[in-house]
Amino acid sequence: MTNLLRDRLFLVWLLLIAVTLLSAMIGGAHGFAAAGHGAAATFAVLGIAFAKVWLVMSNFMDVRGAPRALKIVCAVWLLAVLAILLAVYAQLLPL
């Protein structure tokens, strides 16, 4: 068990599970924020999701050991997609 707790892959998995449970409590029909805070809950839930994607990319897919160019492409791509999704959700884009 002490070995597991020193293993970065296992710790990242624990963190992923924890934030998944947190986002399931925040969002959805019976979430904590159901009463009038839907937008804040959605921003939190999508922000958590993209943070999870980054954790999986950098640790499980080993992007952290990759050339800087790949890290930058991944980070910029994720931030761009998150920004577009949040903007469309908040009806900030002239669609």
Add this chain to the structure above:
Amino acid sequence: MDDLSVDQRPRPVPGPTAGKAPGHIPGEAGVWLLLFGEMSFFSSLFTAFLYYRSLDIALFSASQAELSKAIGLTNTLLLLSSSLFVALAVRAVAQGRTTTAPRLFLAALACSLGFILFKGIEYYQLISAGIAVNSNSFFGFYFALTGLHLGHVIIGSVLLGVLAVFSGRPLARPSHFALIESGGCFWHMVDLLWIIIFPLLYLVE
């Protein structure tokens, strides 16, 4: 970067640092083109989903309430765990542990079969309740996104089975490590897509 030498002597198993040279691109470089292509395609669907949602928020909220958040959450936990097993398996391959690696790939496969089972249960519940792909635009997106994703889960499951067999043998060539790593990256992408699909369909308010 195939090793084309004619030396057929058994090679030493790769050490813990195999594939970990500084600035090493995980898997084949081409795999990343595939991954970004797939993820961009899905992202356009995610964007369209939120756009159509903004046109009829009441309908999307009412439809979302028909989904089982518990099943969506369980499937998220299954895929996150499968990704952990794949990451551990690829590390085991790098360390030349040919007994451990196949077991870890099989553990990932078990998680993915669990995902498919729960997805089937959810489809069954929805269809039994008279809901279909043409019920409304929410369920059109629901079945398109989850169906396309399920296709990737099934392809990925076959791949995990192949990796379980492949990883039980010592690597004949260093380039074979990149193939195993590429397969692993494909599986992680299946996980990544679901990480975003779950909040979009089940949690957005």
